[in-house]
Amino acid sequence: MLSIDDLDTPAILIDVDRAEANIARAQAHADRHGLKLRPHIKTHKLPYWAKKQIAAGAVGITCQKIGEAEVMADAGLTDIFLPYNILGRAKLERLKALHGRVTVSVTSDSMETLAGLAATFTDPGQPLQVLVECDTGMGRCGVQSASEAVALAREIDKARGLAFGGLMTYPAAGRAAEAEAWLADARQALAASGLACQRISSGGTPDMWRASEASVVTEYRPGTYIYLDRYQVAKGVGSLDDCALTVLSTVVSHPTSTRAILDAGSKALSSDTLGLPDFGELLGVPGATVTGLSEEHGNVTLSGDAKLRIGERVRIVPDHCCVVSNLFDEVHLIAGERVLETLPVAARGRMG
Amino acid sequence: MLSIDDLDTPAILIDVDRAEANIARAQAHADRHGLKLRPHIKTHKLPYWAKKQIAAGAVGITCQKIGEAEVMADAGLTDIFLPYNILGRAKLERLKALHGRVTVSVTSDSMETLAGLAATFTDPGQPLQVLVECDTGMGRCGVQSASEAVALAREIDKARGLAFGGLMTYPAAGRAAEAEAWLADARQALAASGLACQRISSGGTPDMWRASEASVVTEYRPGTYIYLDRYQVAKGVGSLDDCALTVLSTVVSHPTSTRAILDAGSKALSSDTLGLPDFGELLGVPGATVTGLSEEHGNVTLSGDAKLRIGERVRIVPDHCCVVSNLFDEVHLIAGERVLETLPVAARGRMG
Numbered sequence: 001m002l003s004i005d006d007l008d009t010p011a012i013l014i015d016v017d018r019a020e021a022n023i024a025r026a027q028a029h030a031d032r033h034g035l036k037l038r039p040h041i042k043t044h045k046l047p048y049w050a051k052k053q054i055a056a057g058a059v060g061i062t063c064q065k066i067g068e069a070e071v072m073a074d075a076g077l078t079d080i081f082l083p084y085n086i087l088g089r090a091k092l093e094r095l096k097a098l099h100g101r102v103t104v105s106v107t108s109d110s111m112e113t114l115a116g117l118a119a120t121f122t123d124p125g126q127p128l129q130v131l132v133e134c135d136t137g138m139g140r141c142g143v144q145s146a147s148e149a150v151a152l153a154r155e156i157d158k159a160r161g162l163a164f165g166g167l168m169t170y171p172a173a174g175r176a177a178e179a180e181a182w183l184a185d186a187r188q189a190l191a192a193s194g195l196a197c198q199r200i201s202s203g204g205t206p207d208m209w210r211a212s213e214a215s216v217v218t219e220y221r222p223g224t225y226i227y228l229d230r231y232q233v234a235k236g237v238g239s240l241d242d243c244a245l246t247v248l249s250t251v252v253s254h255p256t257s258t259r260a261i262l263d264a265g266s267k268a269l270s271s272d273t274l275g276l277p278d279f280g281e282l283l284g285v286p287g288a289t290v291t292g293l294s295e296e297h298g299n300v301t302l303s304g305d306a307k308l309r310i311g312e313r314v315r316i317v318p319d320h321c322c323v324v325s326n327l328f329d330e331v332h333l334i335a336g337e338r339v340l341e342t343l344p345v346a347a348r349g350r351m352g
Numbered sequence: 353m354l355s356i357d358d359l360d361t362p363a364i365l366i367d368v369d370r371a372e373a374n375i376a377r378a379q380a381h382a383d384r385h386g387l388k389l390r391p392h393i394k395t396h397k398l399p400y401w402a403k404k405q406i407a408a409g410a411v412g413i414t415c416q417k418i419g420e421a422e423v424m425a426d427a428g429l430t431d432i433f434l435p436y437n438i439l440g441r442a443k444l445e446r447l448k449a450l451h452g453r454v455t456v457s458v459t460s461d462s463m464e465t466l467a468g469l470a471a472t473f474t475d476p477g478q479p480l481q482v483l484v485e486c487d488t489g490m491g492r493c494g495v496q497s498a499s500e501a502v503a504l505a506r507e508i509d510k511a512r513g514l515a516f517g518g519l520m521t522y523p524a525a526g527r528a529a530e531a532e533a534w535l536a537d538a539r540q541a542l543a544a545s546g547l548a549c550q551r552i553s554s555g556g557t558p559d560m561w562r563a564s565e566a567s568v569v570t571e572y573r574p575g576t577y578i579y580l581d582r583y584q585v586a587k588g589v590g591s592l593d594d595c596a597l598t599v600l601s602t603v604v605s606h607p608t609s610t611r612a613i614l615d616a617g618s619k620a621l622s623s624d625t626l627g628l629p630d631f632g633e634l635l636g637v638p639g640a641t642v643t644g645l646s647e648e649h650g651n652v653t654l655s656g657d658a659k660l661r662i663g664e665r666v667r668i669v670p671d672h673c674c675v676v677s678n679l680f681d682e683v684h685l686i687a688g689e690r691v692l693e694t695l696p697v698a699a700r701g702r703m704g
Contacts, residue, residue, distance in 0.1 A: 008442045008704040042647060064648045084648070085604040087663050090360045109605050112662035133605075140649055141605040141613050252437040253461050253485075253493040261493050263439075267678055268703065272623040295394060295674060296416045296436070297492055310464035311439050322647060326619055327678075329701055349681055351620065352360040 002339035004332075009250040009313060010264040012324065012331040016340060018244035019049065019226050026225045027056045029209065038062050038081055040203065040223030043322045045347035046331070047075030049226060060103070062203075062221040066094045067350025069104070075346070079103045083133065083168050083201070083221070085113040085141065091352060092120040095128075105129035107168045109142050114155050114162075121161035129165035130156045131201060134186060136179035137172040146186040153195050166199030166218075176207040184216045206235040229321040230281060231274040245331075246283060246315040247324065249298065251308045260308040262290070262298035264316060269293060270323040280316040282308075290316060354691035356684075361602040361665060362616040364676065364683040368692060370596035371401065371578050378577045379408045381561065390414050390433055392555065392575030395674045397699035398683070399427030401578060412455070414555075414573040418446045419702025421456070427698070431455045435485065435520050435553070435573070437465040437493065443704060444472040447480075457481035459520045461494050466507050466514075473513035481517035482508045483553060486538060488531035489524040498538040505547050518551030518570075528559040536568045558587040581673040582633060583626040597683075598635060598667040599676065601650065603660050612660040614642070614650035616668060621645060622675040632668040634660075642668060 004013065030037040039053045040062040050061050050072055060079030063069040069080045079102065086095050086106055098104050099121070108114050108130050121128040132152045135142030143149050149167065156164040167186055171179035179202060187197045203221035205228075224231075227245040228238050247268055253261035269279055271293060279298065280290040287306030292299035298316070302308065318324045325331070326348055333340045356365065382389040391405045392414040402413050402424055412431030415421040421432045431454065438447050438458055450456050451473070460466050460482050473480040484504045487494030495501050501519065508516040519538055523531035531554065539549045555573035557580075576583075579597040580590050599620055605613035621631055623645060631650065632642040639658030644651035650668070654660065670676045677683070678700055685692045 008440070010703050085662075087602055087604055088360070109607065110662050113604075116663075135607055139611070139644075140607075140646065140651060142607055144607055250439055252439055252465075255461065255487055255492075255494055255496055259491070266622075266624055266675065267701075270618075270623060271625075271675075272618055292492075294492065295678075299492060310437075310462050311468075323618060323623075326647075327701065328703065349619075349679065351362050351680065 004248060004334060004337050004339060007248060007332060007339065009248050010268040011248045012328045013246050013248050013315065013334050014227070014331050015244045016333050016335055018242060020052065022226050022228060022238070022242060022244060023053055023056050026208065026222060027058070030220060031057065035217065036219040038201070038219050038221050039226065040064070040221045041068060041072060041347060043223040043226055043325060045325050045345050046343055047072060047077065047346055048343055050075070050077050053226070059219065063347070065350045065352060066091055066098065067352055068347040069098055070094070071347040071350065073098060073102045077102070081105050081201070081221070083107045083131070085109060085133075087113055087116055092116055096120050099126070099128055105131060105165050107131045107133040108152060108156070109133040111152070111155065114152065114159070118159035118162055124160045127161055127163035130162050131165040131168040131199065132156070134167055134169045134182060136169045136182040137175045138170050139172070140170065142169065146189040149186045150189050150193050150195070153190055154193065157195060164195060166197050166201065168201040170203045171207060173204065173206065176210050180215060180217070187216055205232060206237050209237065224322060227321040230276060230317055230319045234276060240281070240283070240317055243317045245321045245324065246317055247280070249314055249316055251310055251312045251314065254308060254310050258302045260300040260302060262300060262314065262316070263296070264298045265296045266293040267295050268324070268327060269298065269316065269318050270320065270327060272323045273319045276319045280318045283315040283317060285314060356600060356686060356689050356691060359600060359684060359691065361600050362620040363600045364680045365598050365600050365667065365686050366579070366683050367596045368685050368687055370594060372404065374578050374580060374590070374594060374596060375405055375408050378560065378574060379410065382572060383409065387569065388571040390553070390571050390573050391578065392416070392573045393420060393424060393699060395575040395578055395677060397677050397697045398695055399424060399429065399698055400695055402427070402429050405578070411571065415699070417702045417704060418443055418450065419704055420699040421450055422446070423699040423702065425450060425454045429454070433457045433553070433573070435459045435483070437461060439465055439468055444468055448472055451478070451480055457483060457517050459483045459485040460504060460508070461485040463504070463507065466504065466511070470511040470514055476512045479513055479515035482514050483517040483520040483551065484508070486519055486521045486534060488521045488534040489527045490522050491524070492522065494521065498541040501538045502541050502545050502547070505542055506545065509547060516547060518549050518553065520553040522555045523559060525556065525558065528562050532567060532569070539568055557584060558589050561589065575674060579673040582628060582669055582671045586628060592633070592635070592669055595669045597673045597676065598669055599632070601666055601668055603662055603664045603666065606660060606662050610654045612652040612654060614652060614666065614668070615648070616650045617648045618645040619647050620676070620679060621650065621668065621670050622672065622679060624675045625671045628671045632670050635667040635669060637666060
């Protein structure tokens with residue numbers, strides 16, 4: 001069997017035991033709180049893990065792009081949520097084809113998006129579930145008020161080939177309570193208009209752990225929880241020992257006593273730090289931090305007793321694991337030092 | 353013939369006339385200054401443009417990864433510079449195979465890297481050209497002093513299957529004069545040791561335009577000059593009208609009067625701003641700037657009279673075009689609104 005030592009660098013390693021423990025821990029938490037789990041596949045982009053998440057008890061999966069959903073449907077996943085405004089003839093036709101073979105739901109935050117959906121989906125026998133996206137503080141997509149949510153929900157309800165599926169939000173980080181209040185108001189306004197709101201979907205790994213039984217949220221879409229990363233560790237979701245994804249890299253240069261250069265740059269680790277002050281941490285080398293990136297080089301600053309040598313291979317915990325998954329064509333599943341399997345990142349780079 | 357309107361979004365558009373004008377302009381500049389041009393393919397990752405660059409007068413190309421060089425060699429490119437420390441058996445064997453079929457040169461900044469090269473390349477009849485990488489102020493790879501450069505050059509000269517190829521640097525942005533002085537000193541120290549330095553290679557698009565006849569630099573490795581981007585425009589290399597690469601995107605949401613959301617997020621534009629305060633600019637929509645990115649959403653802030661509508665398609669000039677090329681599997685070559693050809697980004701995502 002292959003060992004990590006046989007792999008060329010840079011490469012993504014996924015510790016299977018850790019990922020499975022992370023799946024189990026989140027599912028147990030959701031079960032305890034009566035919350036349905038609908039994991040976001042953006043983090044792994046792999047049918048392998050999507051199936052494991054379903055097997056552990058998830059009600060379905062979340063994809064962000066139709067191309068991702070098509071890959072997942074091809075692999076046998078049957079319940080897919082696309083929390084996105086799908087616009088334009090090409091995408092609407094693909095969405096219709098997808099809806100013909102698996103259970104799909106989408107979101108909308110405008111009459112324009114609804115118009116396209118209503119024109120495409122016209123069969124009352126198999127209506128498309130449409131949730132209203134709500135901006136509960138994140139400042140991205142979403143209606144701005146409960147009354148706007150009601151207006152859209154009414155339009156969905158009127159369209160013969162659509163069905164009002166509920167509310168969806170991506171809450172601002174750390175502001176779950178604010179989102180909760182917003183959604184509770186909107187649910188009440190919907191009820192006053194005679195519209196039942198059976199599904200309220202929220203997301204974001206860190207805030208999942210704060211969800212309680214009293215929440216109006218019925219379903220959660222965590223993504224990063226399966227692998228975790230330095231950002232999640234900084235948010236207290238787990239420790240470095242829970243991080244399942246690492247980037248294997250080689251020290252290619254050591255120009256000064258405090259500077260070493262890795263063969264993993266922004267093309268491997270991405271420039272997305274999620275606000276952290278640096279780009280990654282080297283496992284087992286305390287005092288070694290990735291403090292700079294160019295496309296093909298990672299600058300490591302060594303402090304204290306930290307030592308590296310040219311040719312040495314190291315494992316980096318990145319700041320944001322989801323964007324790293326998107327940069328590699330394949331990942332290696334590992335158990336300890338053994339490489340169990342190498343998988344293509346099937347849903348990587350799906351743009352449309 | 354396809355038009356831009358037929359493409360799904362997000363998508364990369366390359367304006368062929370602009371790219372060809374940028375190639376011609378740089379080649380003319382290099383010719384005027386007696387400088388050899390060896391374009392870095394990292395920006396486009398396409399054999400199509402590499403061949404155009406050679407046809408315009410470039411002496412060869414620059415790749416950063418063996419995987420990129422293999423793609424280019426397969427496509428018929430015959431003179432490839434890999435300014436990187438190649439380490440480890442797997443990569444050295446691939447380098448040897450590559451050297452067997454095209455002209456390859458590499459760099460080294462350490463005895464460790466040299467040891468691997470010397471053990472792999474042993475044929476004095478077909479020596480591998482090795483240049484010494486010099487840290488002239490960038491603070492990345494490279495020897496720290498002229499005496500270190502001489503010591504490495506001596507080792508290369510002694511190895512039977514290697515040949516000392518000269519000096520290579522990637523200068524710190526805007527500090528070309530400093531790099532110039534460093535390299536002149538090193539060249540003199542090499543001459544004093546009886547080592548001729550026939551090739552001195554430098555890089556970086558903005559500083560190329562400052563190179564003069566008096567420079568010690570014999571060869572230049574610009575990358576971004578072919579497409580340009582907002583960073584290059586900020587550096588004065590050209591105007592927005594010279595930028596050949598744009599990202600076609602759809603407005604998917606317009607939650608408030610000053611906020612619109614695009615279907616191009618960090619997965620399409622990358623989080624790499626090269627220090628600019630925002631993430632991209634919308635062509636033909638003055639006052640519309642991409643001020644935030646999540647993976648699949650771009651937040652546009654509208655100021656003044658800037659207007660967008662849901663479903664509208666826009667073209668974004670990104671901050672850093674090279675990293676955008678790496679995120680897409682294909683690019684569309686355009687002339688005006690016409691799509692001339694769609695090409696796979698053949699050297700995209702080559703990690704090793």
